[in-house]
Amino acid sequence: MIFSKNNFRLLLAGTLTLLTLSACKSFDGDTTVPAYIHLDHIDIVPQAQNAPSVEPGFYTSVVDAVQLIGYFEGDKEETDFGSFQLPFTTPVLRHGTLKYLRVYPVIKQSGQAAFRVYYTFYQPTTLYNITLSPDSVTNLGTLNPDSQKWTLNANYQTRDMMDVLSEDYFEPTTFSTNFDTVLTWVKNDPENACTGQGYAMLHVADSESTKTFTCTKELSPETRNTFYLEIDYKSDLELWVQLLGFEYLGTTAVVKSVMTLYPTDEWHKVYINLGKTWSWFNYNVPLTLFFQASNPQGVGGNVYIDNVKVISMK
Numbered sequence: 001m002i003f004s005k006n007n008f009r010l011l012l013a014g015t016l017t018l019l020t021l022s023a024c025k026s027f028d029g030d031t032t033v034p035a036y037i038h039l040d041h042i043d044i045v046p047q048a049q050n051a052p053s054v055e056p057g058f059y060t061s062v063v064d065a066v067q068l069i070g071y072f073e074g075d076k077e078e079t080d081f082g083s084f085q086l087p088f089t090t091p092v093l094r095h096g097t098l099k100y101l102r103v104y105p106v107i108k109q110s111g112q113a114a115f116r117v118y119y120t121f122y123q124p125t126t127l128y129n130i131t132l133s134p135d136s137v138t139n140l141g142t143l144n145p146d147s148q149k150w151t152l153n154a155n156y157q158t159r160d161m162m163d164v165l166s167e168d169y170f171e172p173t174t175f176s177t178n179f180d181t182v183l184t185w186v187k188n189d190p191e192n193a194c195t196g197q198g199y200a201m202l203h204v205a206d207s208e209s210t211k212t213f214t215c216t217k218e219l220s221p222e223t224r225n226t227f228y229l230e231i232d233y234k235s236d237l238e239l240w241v242q243l244l245g246f247e248y249l250g251t252t253a254v255v256k257s258v259m260t261l262y263p264t265d266e267w268h269k270v271y272i273n274l275g276k277t278w279s280w281f282n283y284n285v286p287l288t289l290f291f292q293a294s295n296p297q298g299v300g301g302n303v304y305i306d307n308v309k310v311i312s313m314k
Helices: 007-011 275-279
Strands: 035-039 041-044 065-072 079-085 087-091 098-106 117-118 123-131 137-139 150-154 163-170 184-186 199-204 210-214 227-233 238-245 256-259 265-271 290-296 301-314
Touching: 035 150, 079 087, 087 301, 123 137, 123 150, 199 210, 227 238, 227 256, 227 275, 238 275, 256 265, 256 275, 265 275, 265 301, 290 301
Parallel strands: 035 137, 041 150
Antiparallel strands: 035 087, 065 079, 065 098, 098 117, 098 123, 163 301, 184 199, 199 301, 210 290, 227 265, 227 301, 238 256, 238 290
16 A cells, blocks of 8 residues: 555654554454464665665664554455554454555654654555464564564665754764764774774763763754654763754754663663754754763763764655
């Protein structure tokens, strides 16, 4: 089933905002023996053409859940099976062949389980002729021989649908970065990188109560509801994500806080909605993104970042 851009945006804005995850959908009829649908994992991979970026680091992802919508031939409307946290095996009280099944990738917005949403920038994956048999498991995707997990591949929206406003992967093949020189660029340390060969590090001395680093590329998103930062990070300290800009008719730049990233000794990927904070600037552009490490206890530490990008739908 093919959506126009306008229909697609209406779908994003309305029916697929996910606040809770459902467990199972029962259907009218006398079916008592369920069929089952199973999926372990979703990978976001580059599409063959019109990919939004050529950089491997662009495609790091943590898809937390999915929403399933399918169509049985002969039905008057589609069936919403519900939303399921990965991995899952869900019973379905309906047998037969699904003409198609659309799988919508869901993420934890700002890293919070209470704010799971269908991620605008990921395309739903459509599977065709899916057979549901009594007391039988239908696996989605393919079996990964290394992980032994049933994995489905999905894609970002294409380049003509989205803007990549800034991207940094800190690889040795990259000749520049959009961050200021406060950061140390570690180019050849695959053992400690999140992905690839490199990453960026901020060292905060014991005597420094805060320390700031800035994305030097000004940001001018086009649409209000689809403006996100994706970042992989680990940190000894709290890291404050902030935006600098001008309020309506303002002549002095002001700073507004987006969120706080808490200390962690493992790499974490976070999807951060910048759109709400942008609204506090009355949607004026350009904006400047910057980060501030907080060291109130005077113990110092390091902040590490990788695979940073700011994106917006057109």
